[in-house]
Amino acid sequence: MASHYERELRAVLIGxxxxxxxxxxxCTAAEKARAMQVIRRPFLVVRAAGSGVAGAGDLLAVRGDISFPIEVKTTKEKKVYLSGRTMVQYLDLQKxxxxxxxxxLYAMRLKGVRGDSWRIFKVETSNLTGAVSILARRLPALPLTRNGTPHLDWDEGLPLHNFLSLLCRDSDSYTQTAETLRSKANxxxxxxETLKMEDAQKAILEQREPEEWVKKFRL
Incomplete structure (x- = not known):
């Protein structure tokens, strides 16, 4: 059954x-329009060779500007807790x-719902660069339980149509976003630096005022 949903997601990503x-x-007309953008900028998607390939996920999506492994989960429940084998999968993906x-990424499909039934989550990593680092800022990570353990919560994921819309923006848009972020940082x-200089000048003036008063008193 899981392979059916892997094929479903693959058919979307290949455009x-x-x-x-x-x-x-x-889905609504707006949601359909966002999802259809992947037809213009599709991926090559291959299934992992087997469950013995640690950290490879179920699918690997590749395009000239970005690639990512995807672990597919299907469920009737909105929350899926990781433990044992599924926690090992998560740690292997992170590694x-x-x-x-x-x-x-985790792609979570909730059975029995209307509209967009897929939700996307990222696995937190610390060394992303380029377009993928910009995209990562827009994706939710797996939420944590009260014990700090990552898990899947369908309500907190990014809908697939929104994910596809982000993925299929023109490369110029990513460049513009990066330039905007750099401009704001600068x-x-x-x-x-300006505030620091103003504080330093203010401190100098405050120090001079008593000195001027002492000089007047001596005169």
Missing amino acids: SPDGVRAVTRS EGERCGLMP AWTEKA
């Missing part, structure tokens, strides 16, 4: 019009993500 229409059949500079740095 198959029929595949996209199948998963957005009960490979750190080792290779990748952003592993502006904050300049403002901090």
Whole structure:
């Protein structure tokens, strides 16, 4: 059964019009339009060779500007807790993500709901660069339980149509976003330096005022 949903997600990511229409059949017109963007910028998607490949996920999506392994989970419950084998899967994904500079993903499909039934989560890694680092800022990580253990919560994931819309923005948009972030960072740095200089000048003036008063008193 799991392989059926892997094929469903694969059909979407490779930009198959029929595949996209199948998963957005009960979505709104706006949601369908966002999802359809993947037809213009599709992925090559391959299934992992087998469960023995640690950290490879179920699918590997590859495109010229970005690639990521995907672990697919299907469930009737909105929350899935990781333990035992599933926790090992998570840790393996995280390890490979750190080792290779990748952003592993979980794709969670909730059965029996209308609209977009897929939700996307990222596995937290610390060494992302380029377009993937910009994309990662927009994706939710797996939420944590009260004990600090990652788990899947469908309500907290990013809907697939929104994920596809982010993925299929033009590369110029990513460049513009990066430039905007850099510009804001530079502006904050300049403002901090200006405030620092103003504080230093104020401290000097405050120090001079008593000295001027003493001079007048002596006269």
